[in-house]
Amino acid sequence: MIEKVIERVKELLEGGEIKGFVGLCNKNGHTAPYLFTEVAELDHLVVGDFQNPGDARYPLNKLLIDLYRAYPEEKFGVLVRGCDERGLNDLYVWNQLTPKNVVAVGIPCPQELADACGCPKPYPDNSVAEPIAEGAEAQDLIRMEALGVKERFTQWMEVFSKCIKCYGCRDICPMCFCKECSLELDELIPRGEMPPEIPIFHLVRAVHMAGRCIDCGLCNEACPVDIPLRTLYKKVGDIVYRKFNYRPGFDKGKSPLNVLENK
Amino acid sequence: MGDCHYLYGNVATEKRIKFMKQLLEFVGIEGERLRRKWVSSAEAPEFVEEITDFVNTLKALGPSPLKREQKPDQPSAKVAVA
Amino acid sequence: MAGKKKKEFEELRIGVFICDCGSNIAGHLDCKAVTEYAATLPGVVFAKENLYTCSEAGILEIQEAIKKHKLNRVVVASCSPRTHQPLFQNSCKSAGLNPYLFEMVNIRDQCSWVHMQDRENATRKAMDLVRMAVARAAFLEPQQDIESPLTPRVGVIGGGSAGLSAAEGLSRMGLEVVLVEKNKELGGLLRNLHKVAPEGVDASERLEGLIQDVSSRPNVKIFTGAELKSLDGYVGNYVMNIRDGEGQTVKESVGCLVIAIGAIPLVQKGLFGHDGKRVITQMELEPILKKGKFDAKRVVMIQCAGARGDERSYCSRICCMIAVKNAMFIKKLSPDTEIRILYRDMQMYGTEKEKMLWEARGEGIRFEVYDPAHPPEVGDKAVRLRQPLLGREIEFAYDLVVLSTPLVAREDASELSQLLRVPMDQNGFFLEAHAKLRPLDFAADGIFLAGSCRYPATYDEARSQGLGAAARVGTILFKDKLVTSAIVAEINPETCVGCMGCLQMCPYGAISYDQERKICQVNEILCKGCGCCAATCPSESASLRGFKPQQLMSQIRAVMEG
Ligand SMILES: Cc1cc2nc3c(=O)[nH]c(=O)nc-3n(C[C@H](O)[C@H](O)[C@H](O)COP(=O)(O)OP(=O)(O)OC[C@H]3O[C@@H](n4cnc5c(N)ncnc54)[C@H](O)[C@@H]3O)c2cc1C
Ligand code: SF4
Ligand code: SF4
Ligand code: SF4
Ligand code: SF4
Ligand code: SF4
Numbered sequence: 001m002i003e004k005v006i007e008r009v010k011e012l013l014e015g016g017e018i019k020g021f022v023g024l025c026n027k028n029g030h031t032a033p034y035l036f037t038e039v040a041e042l043d044h045l046v047v048g049d050f051q052n053p054g055d056a057r058y059p060l061n062k063l064l065i066d067l068y069r070a071y072p073e074e075k076f077g078v079l080v081r082g083c084d085e086r087g088l089n090d091l092y093v094w095n096q097l098t099p100k101n102v103v104a105v106g107i108p109c110p111q112e113l114a115d116a117c118g119c120p121k122p123y124p125d126n127s128v129a130e131p132i133a134e135g136a137e138a139q140d141l142i143r144m145e146a147l148g149v150k151e152r153f154t155q156w157m158e159v160f161s162k163c164i165k166c167y168g169c170r171d172i173c174p175m176c177f178c179k180e181c182s183l184e185l186d187e188l189i190p191r192g193e194m195p196p197e198i199p200i201f202h203l204v205r206a207v208h209m210a211g212r213c214i215d216c217g218l219c220n221e222a223c224p225v226d227i228p229l230r231t232l233y234k235k236v237g238d239i240v241y242r243k244f245n246y247r248p249g250f251d252k253g254k255s256p257l258n259v260l261e262n263k
Numbered sequence: 264m265g266d267c268h269y270l271y272g273n274v275a276t277e278k279r280i281k282f283m284k285q286l287l288e289f290v291g292i293e294g295e296r297l298r299r300k301w302v303s304s305a306e307a308p309e310f311v312e313e314i315t316d317f318v319n320t321l322k323a324l325g326p327s328p329l330k331r332e333q334k335p336d337q338p339s340a341k342v343a344v345a
Numbered sequence: 346m347a348g349k350k351k352k353e354f355e356e357l358r359i360g361v362f363i364c365d366c367g368s369n370i371a372g373h374l375d376c377k378a379v380t381e382y383a384a385t386l387p388g389v390v391f392a393k394e395n396l397y398t399c400s401e402a403g404i405l406e407i408q409e410a411i412k413k414h415k416l417n418r419v420v421v422a423s424c425s426p427r428t429h430q431p432l433f434q435n436s437c438k439s440a441g442l443n444p445y446l447f448e449m450v451n452i453r454d455q456c457s458w459v460h461m462q463d464r465e466n467a468t469r470k471a472m473d474l475v476r477m478a479v480a481r482a483a484f485l486e487p488q489q490d491i492e493s494p495l496t497p498r499v500g501v502i503g504g505g506s507a508g509l510s511a512a513e514g515l516s517r518m519g520l521e522v523v524l525v526e527k528n529k530e531l532g533g534l535l536r537n538l539h540k541v542a543p544e545g546v547d548a549s550e551r552l553e554g555l556i557q558d559v560s561s562r563p564n565v566k567i568f569t570g571a572e573l574k575s576l577d578g579y580v581g582n583y584v585m586n587i588r589d590g591e592g593q594t595v596k597e598s599v600g601c602l603v604i605a606i607g608a609i610p611l612v613q614k615g616l617f618g619h620d621g622k623r624v625i626t627q628m629e630l631e632p633i634l635k636k637g638k639f640d641a642k643r644v645v646m647i648q649c650a651g652a653r654g655d656e657r658s659y660c661s662r663i664c665c666m667i668a669v670k671n672a673m674f675i676k677k678l679s680p681d682t683e684i685r686i687l688y689r690d691m692q693m694y695g696t697e698k699e700k701m702l703w704e705a706r707g708e709g710i711r712f713e714v715y716d717p718a719h720p721p722e723v724g725d726k727a728v729r730l731r732q733p734l735l736g737r738e739i740e741f742a743y744d745l746v747v748l749s750t751p752l753v754a755r756e757d758a759s760e761l762s763q764l765l766r767v768p769m770d771q772n773g774f775f776l777e778a779h780a781k782l783r784p785l786d787f788a789a790d791g792i793f794l795a796g797s798c799r800y801p802a803t804y805d806e807a808r809s810q811g812l813g814a815a816a817r818v819g820t821i822l823f824k825d826k827l828v829t830s831a832i833v834a835e836i837n838p839e840t841c842v843g844c845m846g847c848l849q850m851c852p853y854g855a856i857s858y859d860q861e862r863k864i865c866q867v868n869e870i871l872c873k874g875c876g877c878c879a880a881t882c883p884s885e886s887a888s889l890r891g892f893k894p895q896q897l898m899s900q901i902r903a904v905m906e907g
Contacts, residue, residue, distance in 0.1 A: 144289070
């Protein structure tokens with residue numbers, strides 16, 4: 001897989017089509033996001049399958065937004081999985097990136113990862129290879145929904161109360177593109193309270209992600225106290241899909257929650 | 264619907280309430296604790312009826328689970344639910 | 346932001362005034378206790394109970410307290426802000442306090458009136474409301490009203506009775522008028538009418554007078570065979586793009602618009618056997634009467650033809666008068682013609698029309714009621730009717746059947762509605778801002794409506810609505826400048842990321858995207874302060890003045906403290 005990615009990026013860089021490529025770089029045993037601008041550097045390019053597939057994932061799109069803000073005229077390439085491509089689509093919708101400045105180089109995810117993610121589409125449309133896995137069901141969501149209201153309350157409050165308000169979930173989210181965040185607004189989330197007022201803190205963010213979350217699960221991975229945030233956001237996506245027939249990153253335009261129409 | 268003083272503000276509200284009810288339900292707060300009803304200023308009896316009914320619903324549900332969870336130094340969490 | 350800092354250092358000095366409203370409030374709750382309670386609230390340095398806060402004595406007391414106690418916030422707990430807020434705000438202003446630092450609660454409607462039987466709870470609720478108001482007042486910020494220039498010209502769309510009357514009124518008021526008529530000629534429906542009821546004058550005579558008057562006025566510019574193609578700008582500063590009679594595009598700046606495009610009488614082939622010859626509509630009858638020759642000896646008129654049914658549920662209001670008018674003129678031309686009017690119920694509202702109906706009966710015109718479940722059937726030679734009272738079927742042989750069909754909305758009305766961004770009702774008539782309080786206004790500022798495009802109207806009604814709309818225009822254009830409330834949205838350019846979430850939620854098109862700076866911005870004149878943008882913006886970059894998170898949350902948290 002990586003050979004195909006390198007080949008494609010080389011082509012793009014050599015042809016002068018892109019100014020740089022946002023991917024993952026492995027140096028001295030560490031994997032980190034990196035902006036490749038020279039073909040010679042591509043030896044260090046990896047897709048992030050370290051011990052297990054996809055165990056080194058980063059919100060590369062987020063870096064792309066910063067690049068776009070700094071160099072609005074330039075075109076950059078970016079490494080994407082299925083979810084990242086959904087993210088790109090949705091970032092176009094929210095005017096944070098434009099397709100003409102982006103070349104996506106996609107890789108499909110293996111079944112193992114797709115199952116772990118409960119991912120509806122574990123492959124991008126712009127891909128260097130054919131899909132190798134099928135969409136999987138969100139088991140965690142199904143399990144949570146099967147519980148009674150009281151049980152759900154107990155479980156959520158228990159995990160929410162562990163929150164240390166590190167903002168990791170927000171900082172890593174590729175769809176959180178605000179310059180100032182409501183979660184730091186004193187009137188909503190009083191400063192200095194620990195844990196933050198629950199479940200307000202987590203629900204405020206969930207409401208903000210409605211119609212925007214593209215279900216990448218990075219928030220869940222970032223959370224130092226293992227709050228099952230992906231389950232919460234899968235539910236957010238599920239409500240928006242069932243009530244408003246909209247899936248961020250799949251469907252055109254903003255979600256009906258974010259558009260005022262006259263009906 | 265459509266009778267909003269601000270044209271379509273109530274349409275936007277309707278969608279959010281729909282969403283919120285489901286989200287609350289998912290985190291274990293009964294969706295019935297959130298209610299939306301259109302009543303115009305000319306519909307006093309409807310308003311009274313609605314409020315009475317809502318109060319009865321809330322009484323039947325019992326105190327909010329958040330209230331039980333409440334620490335005394337955290338009065339503000341009550342804001343979220345009726 | 347600088348203002349915000351300054352405020353933090355300013356000592357909060359809130360004055361609270363509790364109104365007894367005679368016994369209206371004090372009769373049902375303990376105003377003294379509420380006043381004492383208010384005095385204990387954080388930031389309150391002065392609390393006073395008044396017999397009538399809105400009386401001269403009450404106002405004076407507020408103004409003196411502002412000066413004497415250096416109040417920088419004023420809260421009044423009394424009646425409805427709808428009626429009294431402007432009064433109190435202006436009083437604060439003349440005492441040197443920014444009117445946006447005033448807050449009002451309604452303890453009459455919301456406490457004493459609704460909880461008349463429960464003094465204790467009414468008092469408690471009044472305390473709750475006062476506590477909330479004080480909490481919010483603490484975070485209020487001074488604001489300046491927004492001012493913009495006005496163009497003292499008016500666009501009138503449609504040159505029928507309503508449009509001509511509006512143009513006449515406006516012109517007489519000294520305002521320049523740009524009249525846009527789609528047809529080659531002015532006059533609208535009245536052009537083809539015979540006489541105008543209830544007075545019974547010649548339609549052409551009435552119309553000629555009006556057209557002459559309007560077209561001879563130097564401050565009226567008339568476009569015929571023309572159409573409004575698009576509209577830019579906002580109240581006080583609209584620009585109409587007109588396609589004139591030659592097909593050229595002309596730009597005209599106007600401050601306000603009056604929409605008077607009328608409606609059209611329904612003609613539906615096959616409706617009750619309509620063929621345009623032996624079965625015709627009232628509109629088709631008018632030119633026949635105008636010619637002055639009438640031979641039919643047996644006439645049957647059918648009311649509510651095509652109206653008040655499943656397809657069109659509304660009543661066109663004017664058709665009953667038209668039928669009676671035309672029946673009476675037939676009698677004048679041909680006294681021995683037998684006329685029957687089959688009706689569901691006669692809408693002859695007002696004394697003049699009522700009188701017409703009596704006279705018509707006196708002249709021998711017969712009225713027969715029918716049941717909508719069994720509508721009359723028009724056969725080749727006769728109309729068959731089931732009389733609901735007797736339950737028997739009778740037949741009326743006829744030479745001519747005349748259908749009283751409703752006025753229906755013009756098909757192109759929807760185009761205009763989109764172009765002006767004004768709403769229509771389910772029947773395609775334009776929808777006024779409020780049926781009783783603002784019948785000639787659209788919700789959009791500076792655009793008014795008159796005549797049959799609003800709802801079927803008689804000539805007199807169309808004319809008075811046209812003149813009324815002209816007067817409404819006057820309330821805006823006879824000022825030096827447009828002053829609008831400062832309670833509008835603002836977008837913080839520092840934090841906005843240009844996601845356009847707010848733009849898509851604004852019902853008034855008040856938000857635009859600045860390509861250069863890649864952020865959104867609010868047009869303060871177009872903004873109505875609905876708050877949709879503020880509720881949508883994920884980063885609180887869009888906010889509504891006077892309703893910022895701090896101001897709202899302080900109030901919400903205060904209610905929970907009770
Ligand atoms: C058969 C019949 C008999 C009647 N008899 C009587 C009676 O006896 N007494 C009485 O009081 N009333 C009577 N009426 C009602 C009377 O005709 C109306 O009250 C009157 O015409 C309403 O005036 P208006 O200006 O609202 O509309 P209209 O007269 O319809 O005028 C509208 C004008 O707007 C123009 N227009 C339309 N669209 C556009 C556009 N997009 N741009 C620019 N211009 C446009 C039209 O060409 C027209 O000139 C009768 C009506 C009918 C149908
Ligand atoms: S969410 Fe889907 S596309 Fe993204 S890493 Fe998981 S399986 Fe791959
Ligand atoms: S899954 Fe988490 S990190 Fe990914 S888009 Fe949704 S909220 Fe953001
Ligand atoms: S990452 Fe986890 S601990 Fe950190 S703020 Fe988010 S939910 Fe709380
Ligand atoms: S407050 Fe309402 S009208 Fe004003 S800009 Fe925001 S959405 Fe538009
Ligand atoms: S919603 Fe907020 S961040 Fe987005 S464009 Fe509007 S003001 Fe800016």
